[in-house]
Amino acid sequence: MENITFNHIYTLGNIVFENELYKHFHYPEMLVRYDSNFIEFKTMPSIDEFKAAFTYLRDYHKRHGQSHVKFTFPENQKPPEEFLEYLNDNDFLYGYNELYVIQPNQFPRLKDDPDINITPVTSENLDAFLTLQYTFDEEFGDEFAKQKVALHQRNFKDEKIMQLLAYYKGLPAGSVDIIISEDTAEIDQLSVLESMQRKGIGGQLQKFVMDHFPQKTVILVADGNDTPREMYLKQNYQYVGFEYECIKVFDS
Structure with missing residues (x-):
């Protein structure tokens, strides 16, 4: 590696x-x-x-x-x-x-869930994606949420960034940005609605990344004091440093 x-x-x-x-x-x-x-x-x-x-x-x-x-x-x-x-x-x-890395073939094997559908963001579902992002960001204030929507619109046009939208039983429930470089695929802003958590949506979003970028090293950054880092370790990510x-x- x-x-x-x-x-x-x-x-x-x-x-x-x-x-x-x-x-x-x-x-x-x-x-x-x-x-x-x-x-x-x-x-x-x-x-x-x-x-x-x-x-x-x-x-x-x-x-x-x-x-x-x-x-x-x-x-x-x-x-x-x-x-x-x-x-x-x-x-x-x-x-x-904290910085974590994983090779896609080391990620736990997850079964497909018929209730969860992961799809890249296109012009057809961009509005649904942006509405979900506003929901995630409005706790930081209306102005921040509006500016963040504008950022997501810019990212939508960036060839280096793939935006994913997760549906649970047909309803937008989660999302993630994948920042693609020559050797790595970076998981960024992985988010799931609070009401939709603990249903496997975050795992399916990650599985999509592993399945679509099998030759790249997958990387992500986690807050050193947050509980998601414990989940990443259970999923076979390797801790490689702190900042x-x-x-x-x-x-x-």
Whole structure:
């Protein structure tokens, strides 16, 4: 298996500034998306270096009407305890994500379920897909949900992204984006309606990916504190690394 790292994970955004310490990603099409507007540290910064990067990003985001800052730290490096204490003392939220990989033939054999139908998104079912996405995202606010729908519309036209829609007994119930590269297929934004969970829909969405990309390494990122990571381990995914991040949101 190729040595998969967080560098294989797709980042939606443009590098607008880079130096020896960090890269600055910016995505003007969706300024409220934290994962597209952030600084990625190449090496672990000192607290003073972090303060300088914070001032730079905060000023940049203010000029663009953005009310957050986000930073990611080098892969497989936990910030020192004094650094974490500084983040706590200054009202940053911090945590870590975990990277998982699997070869499709290692995924558990699942039987087809006649109640579940997985289909790629086309012009015929795009509206149903977008309506479902709005349902998933409206808890973060109406404006965010509307901008996310516009992002899904852009992704629909992107040849590198396959969008899947899951139906349960004929009703839209779940979805996932597959980001396709030469060697990998990345599972992104796997979501199932709360009322439709524990019916095997998530497993069938993953099975579709394994069946359609048998020669690629399948990869995904999971929140290090969320329970889905336990499911991935049971499904034979391999844990390969972690990445710390921190976020701070301002009133304006």
